[in-house]
Amino acid sequence: MSVLQSVLLAGFAAVVGAAVGAGLMWIARSRSSGSGETELTMGQVLDRVVYSASTGIAVVDKFHDVILFNPRAEELGLVRNRRIDERAWVVANKILDRDQVIDLDLGDPNRRGRDGIAVRCRAGRLFDDDPRFVALYAFDDSEMVRMEATRRDFVANVSHELKTPVGAMALLAEALLESVDDPETVRYFGQRVQSEAHRLGNMVTELISLSKLQGAEKMPDLDIVDVDSVVKEALERTALTAENADIVVATDRSTGYEVLGDQSLLVTALTNLIENAIAYSPKGSPVSVSRSLRDGKVAIAVTDRGIGIAKKDQERVFERFFRVDKARSRATGGTGLGLAIVKHVAANHNGEITLWSRPGTGSTFTLLIPAHFEQSDEDEVRAKPEAGAGQR
Structure with missing residues (x-):
């Protein structure tokens, strides 16, 4: 390591702060005090810190020479072929003339949004009292940009989806006021208002559930849950919907399988899957719910035709608010949030949701949750081939 690099690395220690510097010096001293160990210099410690940092780091001088940079600086595009990005050099020139700290965007302008990489760079003098060197730090903000884009889409979707039933209720209420002398018309519009209010209430409830599942609230402690009771409760919740749609929901016999989880969330997820199957099935067609073991997971499959x-x-x-058939979803009062909730319930139980489907044939949604075994049950399962391995 050259003298200049040692000086620059020492300057970097000053930038990251006295607390970090003190910690690094402690490491160096503790390493050198052990008998038989190779002495570790401050320069070596700082060199490793810079080299392995998740932040792109580069130092440039007034001659446009890159004195120091780490691999992350190349990955983020701050340095290419040992030359600093031209946009960063323009900013570095300003800092060489005048002591200041400047932020700039190094992302590709042709790849904005969800798929592009967003790079933010902060530049300032390496030493407060020495104008010869500029330090540049590049940060990968891609995930933050994607989250912000998702948030904007979510707010826009929620606004649009809530506006529909609210607008409908306003028009229906106006029609009600104009029909006070006609009991039959009042009854008709009153039922329509009730239907829209019910739909709006469902949407708000599901938005709250989705917010909780995405981390707004801590997940409850997981308990041992009987899968058969989850299936039974979900079937009871969807019985009226199935009856109104003239659909019979069949299920296999009890299995005694158990999982670690939250019963109410699992019932909600399975209820959403069954209601989705009913909504997208023609009258009189069957829907089935089956249970099996697959690679140590309980698989609850909902199949429709x-x-x-x-x-x-x-x-x-x-995805939230995505609908395959918007007209059918509107007619059945769907919110477009049911399957998004299922996905997050599965994720919060260390499981997953899979889909098999073929247009004109039907679909199978399978909720997979890690199984819970008592020791004797686990030995028995290992001794037997797992059931349901050939099911779709």
Whole structure:
């Protein structure tokens, strides 16, 4: 390591703060005090810190020479072929002339949004009293940008979805006021208002549930949950919906399987899957719920003989407010949040949700949750081949 690099690295220690510097010096002293150990210099410690940092670091002088940089600076595009990005050099020139700290965007302007990489760079003098060197720090803000884009989309979608039932209720209320002398018309519009209010209430409830599942609130302590009781309760909740749609929901016999989880959330997830199957199935067609073990996970599969889902839509059905058939979803009062909730329930239980579907044939949604075994049960399962391995 050259003298200049040692000086620059010492300057970097001053930038990151006295507390970190004190910690590094303690490491160096503790390493050198042990008998038989190789002495570790401050320069070596700082060199390793800079080299392995998740932040891109580069130092440039007034001759446009890159004196020091780490691999992360190259990964983020701050340095290319040992030359600093031209946008960063323009800023570095300003700092060489006048002591200041400047932030700039180094992201690719042609790849903004969800798929592009967002790089933020902060530049300032390496030493307060020495104008010869500028230190540049590059940060990968891609995840933050994606989250912000998702938040904006979510707010826009929620605003749009809430506006629909609220607007409908306003028009229906106006029609009610104009029909006070006609009991039949009042009854008709009153039922429509009730339907829209019910839909609005469901949407608000599901938005609250989704917010909790995405980390707004701490997950409750997981208990041992009987899978058969989850299936039974979900079937009871959807019985009226199935009856009104003239659909019979069949299920296999009890299994005694158990999982670690929150029963109310698992019931909600399975209820959403069954209601989704009913909503997208023609009258009189069957829907089935089955239980099996797959690679140490309890698989709860909901199968319908409905319209099916095209390949291009299969990865999107778990997005918030995405609907394969918007007209049918409106007619059934769907909120577009049910499958998104299922996805997050599965994730919060260290599980997953899978989909098999073919247009014109039907769909199978499978909720997979790690199984809970008592010691004797676990030995028995290991001795037997797992059931349901060949099911779709």
